[in-house]
Amino acid sequence: MSNALVPSTATASAESTARVAEVQRNTAETHVHVRVDLDGTGKAQLRSGIGFLDHMLDQIARHGLIDLDVDCEGDLHIDGHHTVEDIGITIGQAFAKAVGDKKGIRRYGHAYVPLDEALSRVVIDFSGRPGLHMDCKFTAGRIGELDTQLVFEFFQGFVNHAGVTLHIDNLKGFNAHHQCETIFKAFARAMRFALERDERMAGVIPSTKGSL
């Protein structure tokens, strides 16, 4: 079969379908509700229970031009681990649902984002294959109420459930708030590019395999 790059006939309606998804994920540790609109305007309603995480999720919405609602009741009396990881998982599930069959998207995206002395590069592939490669040596163990080790857990959760390959490199930075913010902003920009529709690829799944 070599028809992977031939537009299929059933794409016209798929392309006008809203890329919106809602996921409710309940465990004994957390209850997470996520709603996402990949073609949004950057509006966010965020109640993760961790202030600095809300600030980071806001970057995803704002710089990804994604509408994002996140509501979490987590076991923060233990620590932030389950909350941060499960929010990553649930956002990943919502993205996988919203992006659908990936017809017409660019698939790959990358961005470099600075914030004063800090600089990060994020490269994403909506490949269908989970893979996280993250290199960031945070200069502090905590940023506000967020344990910086949990940034990795957030992205691991996202990657596993969104089915993406994600390379995150913090290239420079002294202030941990800046390091983290450049990562989330670059992640948002990279996703925006990867998820936007490429007019020259209308109705085409961007893979020689014919599926992603």
Ligand SMILES: [Mn+2]
């Ligand atoms: Mn900030």
